Amino acid sequence: MGGSRFSSELVRSSTDLVILALLRDRPMYGYEILVSLSDRGNGEFEFKQGTLYPLLYRLEREDWIRAKWETPASGKKRKVYSVTPEGTKVHEARVAQWHRFTQAVNSLLKDCNHE
Structure with a gap:
């Protein structure tokens, strides 16, 4: 393995969580x-x-995010994404799940002397 990047499996399993976290912070294009x-x-x-x-389109189909077209002062129309109330619920549940998961993994690693 090696390298500084996370494995694609780790990234893939956490993409919904990180996208929802970013968009809960504020709407973004x-x-x-x-x-x-x-x-x-x-x-x-x-x-x-x-x-x-494709990830954003899937989250939109799940009704976890919403997209709307905006035209900023620069004049270039762009799609802005924000979290829906359902997406907020999903995010909160996934954050709690993530914390339990990482605590369990950290405990296991510590117990196995691999820290």
Whole structure:
């Protein structure tokens, strides 16, 4: 294994959680999400547009996020994504689940002297 990036399996299993977390912070358009993922994830979450947009469309179909077109002062129309009330519930449940999971893994690793 090795390298500084997370395995694709770890990233894939946490994408819904991190996208919902970002959008709970504030509504964002696609490119802004990509930059935020990279910046706030210390460069560990590198998504390509071809990966992000299908994920956003799926979250929209699940009714966890909502998209609307906006035209900012710059004049270029763009889609802005925000979390729905259902997405907020899902996010809160997943955060609680994530904390229980990471505590269990950390406990196991500590008990196995692999810390």
